[in-house]
Amino acid sequence: MHHEMPKPTNLQILPKDISTKDLMAVMHDFTGDLGVHCTFCHEVNAQTHKPDFASDAKHEKVAARVMMQMTHEINTKYLAELPHHEHAEGTEHEARVSCSTCHQGHPEPPKFTPPPEEHHGPPPAPPSN
Template sequence: MKKSYLVTLGLALAVVISSAFTKDEPRYKNLKVLPKNTTKEQMDSVMKHFTVALGVKCNFCHVYNQEQKSMDFASDGNNHKSIARDMLKMTAKLNDKYFNVKHADKLDADLEVTCYTCHNGKVHPAKFGVKPQQQQPPADTTRKM
């Protein structure tokens, strides 16, 4: 009995010591633009922003894995994900260069330009500004008698 107790204690101690010296694996796989140490709260915030800014759902950028019956968030199988990465880089450059936003590529920066700036809740931003209304000739204010 004493021997099994010591073996169990030794194994438990080995697990605790090994976990203390092992590095935590990154929470998310295949992050190429977002920081590798992105927290769940930050990721949820970023993804919610995409949903609102473009008016889309997860499957717009992510693929569904039929075998696992779940979304494969790490997959690069959907080209929209690549486009989103390029757009994140673009907005970070704009914020850094033109608005002097410090750490524009970080998730805690107060940004001036975001996805919503151009997309306004639509998948594709408008290609043209608001069409000017047809100018009506001024009403004839002179009275005829």
């Protein structure tokens, strides 16, 4: 059963005139990118037992706003300065980060552990002339 979503309030980062469809797409991306449900960021109303989307009670929601600003700045300020490159198929690829870049489907970004080295010791010295 699909319920009508209330008109969004307390939007601080997303455009205040964002359509419900676009807002839901953004929220769906968050849930997939972090492997969470709505209530990870949104407080549940004790009386209705439904998410209180306007509430800022959870620190995860406040953190999400900071992360949205961070990824926007990385994409528009820093990555925009990188030259575009082509994929093997010949299509141009623009570097872009999103929540999934670091979170990879986890609420907290997983710690990166490099794969074991294939060789032992330092690389060989260059040949002498």
